[in-house]
Amino acid sequence: MRISPSVYLVGGSQEGLTYGPDGHIYLVKGSDGIFLIDAGNGYDVDGLKHNVEEEGFNFSDITHLLITHHHTDHARGAKEIKDRTGCKVWISNNTGKHLLEKGTDEELGIPYAKAHGMYAQDYVYIHCPVDRGIDDGEIFTIAGVSITAINVIGHSYDSLCFLMNLDGLKCLFNGDTVQYGGVIGLINYPMCSIADYHIGLPKLKDLGVDALFPGHGVLTIKNGQAAIDAAIKQLDSIFMPHSVGQTISSTL
Template sequence: MQINERMMLVGSGKYGSLISDSMDCNVYLLDGGAECALIDAGGGVDPQRIVANIEKAGIAMARVKYLLLTHAHADHAAGAAFFQTRYGMQVIAANEAVPWLEQADMDKTSFNAAKRGGVYAPDFQFPGCAIARGVSENESIQIGELALKVLETPGHSRGHVSFLLEHEGRKALFAGDTIFAGGKVVIQNIWDCSIQDYAETVAKLHSLHIDSLMPGHGPFLVNEAWRHVEMAQNCFNRLDVPPNL
């Protein structure tokens, strides 16, 4: 699903467009010319559907050199091992999340809690994955002709980062599970979800005045995405909590 000349949606599950497996988050492809990157990996149940969407768009998998993970939850990261081993993609994640992903730490990733809660089927697998690079606030990731800025965005979880693309006078944010259309958030009863951290993260994103929002679930926003961030910001300013996705 083409978003613009540089971005496309290549995976999306039951909380989005259902163009890939139902457990997948939104998976984006960023086209930097000579090199491309995936933003998030989906749940890894049927990753070939994501590959098929990429190839149908005329993108050779050999051009997709990088996989950027927003955070370590299974619907975003359990597919990373497939893309790393099958296509040799360099996987990039927040420094804090690197050992959880490499060691398949099912407590730190909240995978065990999610299984107990019935989020994932009993046979759902979350394999460990080699991480090529850990990143932190304000680092730059070069994808061909494009540069992404790393923003640490905890709240939904620890080890959560978002990626900001500033290109041709516009700002696009790959936000993972930080902020969604309608100013919604995802607050869960897990060890590392923090309302206070969430409020600080939303305030940070509000200050960016972003044009486009590429969230981890649901519809993406092409224009005036800052208005949706402002909805969440206004809730937190009232000492309230934004609506949950």
């Protein structure tokens, strides 16, 4: 599904593009190649490949897979995509690299998810080698596109937002950090914390985002900053006497 000349939605179970459950999987076309943002659960990589090819691209031409965070609906498919395309997989250095490569079930919160009916009892997370960990504030170029990575803790320690200019628009691919309408990704799950959101979300202030490409739900190519600002405003209205936040674990 073409969103703009350089951005395509090629996976996601909400749109029926892939079965999963998958978060949105975006393809970005740069001046020098193509790359994906997020991988989905990996149950329907054939469907993902079909969608990529329907848009006129070769699946094997995908050079990089950027992961917004380690959660299953964004990252579990990374291994199969990497195996089938040979692409490089990049994810946050802040716990994400460890979790995707070799996180234990306990670290991944899988027993908790199974106990609360979020995952089937036979669910298995699929680990994937990571070619590069990304640090907060890093700027790098993929396929001719300059990308700034912003680590926004709150939804998870490793949540990364990818900021880039495409088609004259300032675009933010923000995973589960913020959704359209200013909804934050606060869930009852390990590593998700409203105290951390108080620390992380203000990093998205005053970015002048045009296109907001979240991991779920509605996306927009106009005034995406409004959704971010609404989320920050709502967060500010929540009294936090000690917004200390979780200490980012150096052991993960």
